[in-house]
Amino acid sequence: MKLFLSFLLITVTCFRLESQNLIGYKGTEIKSYMIDNRKDMNPENVVNSKFIYLKYSDESDSETILFFLDQDSVCQGIRFICDRLVRNEKIREFNSTCRIIGENKWIDTLSGRRIIIDLKDDDWSSDFTIGFDKYHADGSN
Secondary structure, three states: OHHHHHHHHHHHHHHHHOOOOOOOOEHHHHHHHHHHHOOOEEEEOOOOOOOEEEEEEEOOOOEEEEEEEOOOOEEEEEEEEEOHHHHHHHHHHHHHHOEEEEOOEEEEEEOOEEEEEEEEEOOOOEEEEEEEOOOOOOOOO
């Protein structure tokens, strides 16, 4: 039990460091950030003819982060996939740092642009999608 609680504390502590919004960062900046701030996450080599993205996963496969890049290698969206324990902590984080706009949906701003955070639950995991609000690209309500 002590081992489990220690693991949970470490996971939650590391998870809080991830809250930095990396939308708008170049791929090289994301890699540097992950090396410096998310040592628990390992980069994975991916080849995909449809999307350009960086993929990171932790050792226990309880968290996976995908950073979707445009043709100029700038992050336009993030998908964060996690297990149920991590999900609940992430919800608390978004509830405290972002404006709630619906069930399992939040809004944040970055350089005057609206960022939408949307949660979808599966039987075994949760999927947070983070990206620019395409309906309010100018930051207006």
